[in-house]
Amino acid sequence: MFKLTNLVRPNIRGMKPYSSARDEFEGEASIFIDANENNLGSMAANQQYNRYPDPHQKALKAAIAQVKAVRPEQIFLGNGSDEAIDLLIRLVCQPGHDQILAFSPTYGMYEVSANLNDVELKLVRLDENFQLQLNKLQGQIHSEIKIIFICSPNNPSGNLINRSSIEYILKSFSGLVVIDEAYIDFSAEESWTTQLSNYPNLVVLQTFSKAWGMAALRLGMAFASEEIISFLNKIKPPYNINEATQQIALSALQNTSRLPLMVNEIKANRDFLADALTHLPVIKRVYPSEANFILVEVSDANAIYSYLLNNGIVVRNRTNQPGCTNCLRVSVGTKDENERLLTCLKSYI
Ligand SMILES: Cc1ncc(COP(=O)(O)O)c(C=O)c1O
Structure with a gap:
């Protein structure tokens, strides 16, 4: 139970x-001298952030x-x-x-x-x-x-x-x-x-x-x-x-209107990337993803990780994780970033 x-x-x-100063007094007042803040303002732009947050x-x-x-x-x-x-x-x-x-x-x-x-x-x-x-x-x-x-x-x-x-x-x-x-x-x-x-x-x-x-x-x-x-x-x-x-x-x-648009774009890019990756000889397996990244099994994770790095592309090498031998984890990028990853992987020998 x-x-x-x-x-x-x-x-x-x-x-x-x-118990903070803001816990002990809540309400209307004109002078706040209870929290040892800087009442002159601040060094941040527009004199912001001199008060503790809620x-x-x-x-x-x-x-x-x-x-x-x-x-x-x-x-x-x-x-x-x-x-x-x-x-x-x-x-x-x-x-x-x-x-x-x-x-x-x-x-x-x-x-x-x-x-x-x-x-x-x-x-x-x-x-x-x-x-x-x-x-x-x-x-x-x-x-x-x-x-x-x-x-x-x-x-x-x-x-x-x-x-x-x-x-x-x-x-x-x-x-x-x-x-x-x-x-x-x-x-x-x-x-x-x-x-x-x-x-x-x-x-x-x-x-x-x-x-x-x-x-x-x-x-x-x-x-x-x-x-x-x-x-x-x-x-x-x-x-x-x-x-x-x-x-x-x-x-x-x-204003959340852009959220579903971004999510849909990332999902479409993920599905495109997953499909394209399955066609590359260097990729042994593409795991299905419900996230904004894809786990792929490659022929040699350490070598391909270094190869990508030498080409300015950073992925996450997961080869040492249990059940992930020779796996790389790739975050879904922009369309252009995904294309560059694919092009780079295509030229790997
Ligand atoms: C599964 C999982 N949980 C939590 C987090 C951490 O998220 P946050 O940035 O909110 O600390 C991550 C970040 O990568 C994650 O992968």
């Missing part, structure tokens, strides 16, 4: 969060809630979804004792955050189609495992994880199930956010770094029950989303 208060680390349950990101969350069809209380905002990954681990995992589980090959930050927090990562291999092998989970789930991370679409393989397998884990695991949907906008599947009311242990991660094209601003989202979100808010650094990011994201959310 999932019970969040049992899962949250005892020191966090009883912890008093930092620690609760109210306006931004209201706008995200509309676009994502969730309530603002179900949203946590992080300095990238990487921050949410780290805080989720810190929320429920006792350093030196607890563990998290993920399915390899997958996104590298689950491991980095686990290591940083002195939490062991158990990796269970995906099958040859990069799907979950539920039989491999048997005997692996014990009470020290507090979080299962499922990346769907998965990085670096690009495929969606079967819904029925995820449902099985959500129903049978009594810790948190984090579904990382960084690439969901490029897939045909609906988000797991629609299932939040059915699963109290579900956390869905999304980001502004991919489809929204705002990687430099560092803005990630975690969607979950109000109870989980309020604990994340309690342990986050007070001003984790800076003012520039809040303003720019808000204006992007107020």
Whole structure:
């Protein structure tokens, strides 16, 4: 049985969060001399940014809630979804004792955050189609495992994880199930956010770094029950989303008309690139992708990686990842960039 208060680390349950000047006074006033800011202005253009940002990101969350069809209380905002990954681990995992589980090959930050927090990562291999092998989970789930991370679409393989397998884990695991949907906008599947009311242990991660094209601003989202979100808010650094990011994201959310156009163009470019790659002798296999990148198996990943680099093209060499021997991961570029990649690969001997 999932019970969040049992899962949250005892020191966090009883912890008093930092109370900022902006927490202690909300409302109308004419003189703000409560936060040791620079009241003369700032060195930034137009004298901007001398005030601390809203620690609760109210306006931004209201706008995200509309676009994502969730309530603002179900949203946590992080300095990238990487921050949410780290805080989720810190929320429920006792350093030196607890563990998290993920399915390899997958996104590298689950491991980095686990290591940083002195939490062991158990990796269970995906099958040859990069799907979950539920039989491999048997005997692996014990009470020290507090979080299962499922990346769907998965990085670096690009495929969606079967819904029925995820449902099985959500129903049978009594810790948190984090579904990382960084690439969901490029897939045909609906988000797991629609299932939040059915699963109290579900956390869905999304980001502004991919489809929204705002990687430099560092803005990630975690969607979950109000109870989980309020604990994340309690342990986050007070001003984790800076003012520039809040303003720019808000204006992007107020005019979303270009988003589906960009996403459709990236998907069309992906499908063109995937098809063209299958015809190249140097390519052994093109994995189906529901993301904005494609995993390809080549004849010799290290050699082709260096060859591309010598031609000014940087791809990601994934050959050392489990199940990815001789695989390169290629982000979908512009039409012109994709053509240049194809031309370059054609001349490889
Ligand atoms: C699966 C996955 N999750 C999360 C992230 C991190 O996203 P953010 O930029 O929001 O920290 C990435 C970035 O590559 C990713 O591939």
